[in-house]
Amino acid sequence: MIKKSLIVGMMCVSFFGISQTQCDGITKDSINCKNITKSESSLCYIHDKNYKKDDKVSQICSGTTKSNKDCKNKTKNVSGLCYRHEEN
Numbered sequence: 001m002i003k004k005s006l007i008v009g010m011m012c013v014s015f016f017g018i019s020q021t022q023c024d025g026i027t028k029d030s031i032n033c034k035n036i037t038k039s040e041s042s043l044c045y046i047h048d049k050n051y052k053k054d055d056k057v058s059q060i061c062s063g064t065t066k067s068n069k070d071c072k073n074k075t076k077n078v079s080g081l082c083y084r085h086e087e088n
Helices: 002-015
Strands: none
């Protein structure tokens, strides 16, 4: 009964135009992947060979605090400064 409800629910979701689908990839154990994806290739980030993660790497802020200690916040800004030390 629960399986039928889930199937009907998934059919309704796809009918209303929500473009999320189950990944078409196969796991190492030879079973269907259970991840949900929005990509046109119908593959999740694990199985899509063309998936590219965000290139920005977080780093420690290069600013200093009021007490002249190094800031410990992380940032992805090109300037190397966190939101507190970045000038608006």
